[in-house]
Amino acid sequence: MTTFIAILVDGSIYASWLFLVSAGLTVIYGVMRILNMAHGSFYAIGAYAGASLVGWWFSGAGGNPYVSYLLLLGAALVAGLVVGFFIEFSLLRRMYGRDEILMVIVTYALLLILEDAIKLVWGVDPYFAYQPYGLLGRVSFSGLTFANYDLGLIGVSLVVGFGLWLILNRTHKGKLLRAVIHDREVAVAMGVNVKAMFAVTFAVGTTLGALAGALTAPAISVSPGIGVEVIVLAFAVVVVGGMGSIGGAAAGAVLVGLTRAAAVHLAPELELFVIYGVMSLVLSVRPQGLFGQTLVRKI
Amino acid sequence: MMRVDRTEAWLLGAGLALALGALVLPSWLTFLLTIAFAKGLVVQGVVIQMRAGLVSFGQGLYYCIGGYTVGVGGQMVGVHDAFALLLLSMAAAAAVAMVLGLLLTRYREIFFAMLTLAFSMILYGILSKSQSLGSTDGFNVRAVTALGWAPGAGGKMFVYVLTCGCAAVAAVLLHRLSKSSVGHVCEAIRENEVRVEYLGVSPRWMLYATYVLAAATSALGGGLIGMATGHVDPEMAYWTTSGEFIFIALLGGISHVAAPFLAATLFSTVRTYAIQFVPHSWQMILGFVLLGIIIFLPKGLWSLFRRTKAEARA
Amino acid sequence: MTATPILEARNLYRSFGAVTAAKDINIRIQSGEVVGVIGSNGAGKTTFINMVTGFLPPTAGEILFNGRSILGQAPRKITRMGMARSFQVAQLFPELTVLDNMLVALSIAESGYPSFLRPLRNAARIERAETALAEFGVAAFRDHPVTSVPQGTRKLVDIAMALIGNPSMLLLDEPTSGVAVEEKFPLMDSVMQVVRRHGVTVLFVEHDMEIVSRYVSRILAFYAGEVIADGPPAQVLDDPKVQELVVGHGGHGRTRRAS
Numbered sequence: 007m008t009t010f011i012a013i014l015v016d017g018s019i020y021a022s023w024l025f026l027v028s029a030g031l032t033v034i035y036g037v038m039r040i041l042n043m044a045h046g047s048f049y050a051i052g053a054y055a056g057a058s059l060v061g062w063w064f065s066g067a068g069g070n071p072y073v074s075y076l077l078l079l080g081a082a083l084v085a086g087l088v089v090g091f092f093i094e095f096s097l098l099r100r101m102y103g104r105d106e107i108l109m110v111i112v113t114y115a116l117l118l119i120l121e122d123a124i125k126l127v128w129g130v131d132p133y134f135a136y137q138p139y140g141l142l143g144r145v146s147f148s149g150l151t152f153a154n155y156d157l158g159l160i161g162v163s164l165v166v167g168f169g170l171w172l173i174l175n176r177t178h179k180g181k182l183l184r185a186v187i188h189d190r191e192v193a194v195a196m197g198v199n200v201k202a203m204f205a206v207t208f209a210v211g212t213t214l215g216a217l218a219g220a221l222t223a224p225a226i227s228v229s230p231g232i233g234v235e236v237i238v239l240a241f242a243v244v245v246v247g248g249m250g251s252i253g254g255a256a257a258g259a260v261l262v263g264l265t266r267a268a269a270v271h272l273a274p275e276l277e278l279f280v281i282y283g284v285m286s287l288v289l290s291v292r293p294q295g296l297f298g299q300t301l302v303r304k305i
Numbered sequence: 306m307m308r309v310d311r312t313e314a315w316l317l318g319a320g321l322a323l324a325l326g327a328l329v330l331p332s333w334l335t336f337l338l339t340i341a342f343a344k345g346l347v348v349q350g351v352v353i354q355m356r357a358g359l360v361s362f363g364q365g366l367y368y369c370i371g372g373y374t375v376g377v378g379g380q381m382v383g384v385h386d387a388f389a390l391l392l393l394s395m396a397a398a399a400a401v402a403m404v405l406g407l408l409l410t411r412y413r414e415i416f417f418a419m420l421t422l423a424f425s426m427i428l429y430g431i432l433s434k435s436q437s438l439g440s441t442d443g444f445n446v447r448a449v450t451a452l453g454w455a456p457g458a459g460g461k462m463f464v465y466v467l468t469c470g471c472a473a474v475a476a477v478l479l480h481r482l483s484k485s486s487v488g489h490v491c492e493a494i495r496e497n498e499v500r501v502e503y504l505g506v507s508p509r510w511m512l513y514a515t516y517v518l519a520a521a522t523s524a525l526g527g528g529l530i531g532m533a534t535g536h537v538d539p540e541m542a543y544w545t546t547s548g549e550f551i552f553i554a555l556l557g558g559i560s561h562v563a564a565p566f567l568a569a570t571l572f573s574t575v576r577t578y579a580i581q582f583v584p585h586s587w588q589m590i591l592g593f594v595l596l597g598i599i600i601f602l603p604k605g606l607w608s609l610f611r612r613t614k615a616e617a618r619a
Numbered sequence: 620m621t622a623t624p625i626l627e628a629r630n631l632y633r634s635f636g637a638v639t640a641a642k643d644i645n646i647r648i649q650s651g652e653v654v655g656v657i658g659s660n661g662a663g664k665t666t667f668i669n670m671v672t673g674f675l676p677p678t679a680g681e682i683l684f685n686g687r688s689i690l691g692q693a694p695r696k697i698t699r700m701g702m703a704r705s706f707q708v709a710q711l712f713p714e715l716t717v718l719d720n721m722l723v724a725l726s727i728a729e730s731g732y733p734s735f736l737r738p739l740r741n742a743a744r745i746e747r748a749e750t751a752l753a754e755f756g757v758a759a760f761r762d763h764p765v766t767s768v769p770q771g772t773r774k775l776v777d778i779a780m781a782l783i784g785n786p787s788m789l790l791l792d793e794p795t796s797g798v799a800v801e802e803k804f805p806l807m808d809s810v811m812q813v814v815r816r817h818g819v820t821v822l823f824v825e826h827d828m829e830i831v832s833r834y835v836s837r838i839l840a841f842y843a844g845e846v847i848a849d850g851p852p853a854q855v856l857d858d859p860k861v862q863e864l865v866v867g868h869g870g871h872g873r874t875r876r877a878s
Contacts, residue, residue, distance in 0.1 A: 485737055486726035507695055
């Protein structure tokens, strides 16, 4: 029973984290048909920005420790929006309409550039920003102890998921965006400014990635390579759920999160294996992912 | 029909000349070339698939299988003969590819890319957790013999000559493949799969054969690298390793069979110096070069050579 | 009509969600016939071809080729049995030259297992491909990449590729669509000449009535997924129902394209 609860709670925490990490990836793919290999780098940028700001706050600059949460959010917003808009404007804008697989390679090049850019800006020594993590304390139930910060992640990812859903389904701009997703040519004919939509979507997607990084920073040591590890996890989640679907990313995150938690508790040697195992299994049964739509070729 | 054409004669000649170079070239250079040509073989696997329209982001899977087969064969099974080990590598890779190919050939474009990536990450995960194989540290590969002869101190030299030989023979065969009916049908599949089906052949089985062949070719390269460096580790299957192969493939382009070898040589050379002098900008350089190729030389560096040739003729 | 039809469709149905693209289609075509299929866009003409060639499974019904059921067979199997098709939009290999397009088609037609090691180009194969191109009058384009040749030439190459495997039946899907008006008749003239020379049974989808009536011995009129008339051109074209539902609309789409 204890193991079951542990799997459930750990799984939910991990699923929330996975959803945060992959939401931006799926949003960008859904609208722009770009599978952004550099998404992990935005995660890393958010983590570094958050960690260095929080580090500065606690190394004597700051007063109220609870402000550090705002700093994490602020760091993610600024870093994600600035870098996102800059890259959309300077690079991707010239590439729209190219092959999807070519865009994968373009964003792979972007990843290589950003990985080293991060090292040049922040160096190679790890950053720690553990204070916001410890500040919230721990809670115990059924003989298990969990960090409140981790449980808070569940709330944050619910807010992010619900927020995205609201924007897409309940606002005018969101409806236009869905028109773009559904049929780009018709949307252009309707007078939708697709270019602007793309720019905003990309920046929102990268900011979501940065947010995931900033919120993860207090729980890890922020060091080179974290983005490269994260991107393959995000891929797995998004592919399982169906690329471009936010509901799919949520479902994929829950499935992968719970499976991994089960593996960690029951068969730790399978931990790394299960994530891709789930992915391969889902795809062999449903190639388009759980919530994906099939495309039929016309001749 | 099995006559050697001009390109093939060139390839064999170059292979022989380079192998003979072992007598005069300094050992740091032969080592660099060993690594470069072996990597070139791995990249050939990526290129064969690209010609058929498939981009594998997980070719490291077969590179790693090749390396580990050589390592395990020597360390645990007691096979020390270089030729037997390389054949085993290719057979192991082909066997895995025959199974995975059944699933993978149902996918195209980014789905194929992502799934190949996932499979290589599965191997990475398994190897990282396998203590008998040294977990994340990997293990050392024993020195090899050749048909009963132990090269001893000349081991590195032997592997170099072996690599030159394998590369030349593979290049000739792959050149022949690219000119063959199947080679052209694969290009046709890249261009228009439905039409190929309507001409009377199954695109899926053609891609399956291509995938298995690519796996064996890449495993050959992986096996040679294992012998040359004397060490294998799970990093060989990590997805960034596969990314490197894609980089080299695009650097050279897919239009000529020699391109992957030249690109791999350029890559290994630049890397040797870049890691020494600008260790934290090496990937950034790669990234910018990759963008430059995509934007300015979509057919790879080889197209530069072709263009000057065409201009010279005009 | 005692001989086994070369192609027979029995009670074919096909729907896409709420749209019915084929409704109780019954057709028998005898060897040697040249049959025209008319109907406006969305009448189910291409859907019919797609079902017959195995690209699209029917919801219900039976399809027989030379008396054998071909239901559930892949397009490549049906092609190998001797039924080839051309496409509304020419389906070629754009980065290959016209000759290489033909050589690829030929190397596949020659055997089911193209060779790994023998070159695609050999003298005999090139000669056959050139002959085929010359038959259609497009030999001049042999070394041009497909992307650089005119639309009409592309359509002819598309048909030449379908014909190179010596099929006993050829399905032409709007051979003149996308071709300039003044080129339509010359194009059809050369196609029909070659087809007659090879003695191939032809089913020919077209929405231009004038073209259809000139070349065929029999017309099938489709409307909303149903065959509403079947007979000699004069009879079908004068049929008041056809007049109202097909000819009256000039063959141009009012309904949604379901193909």
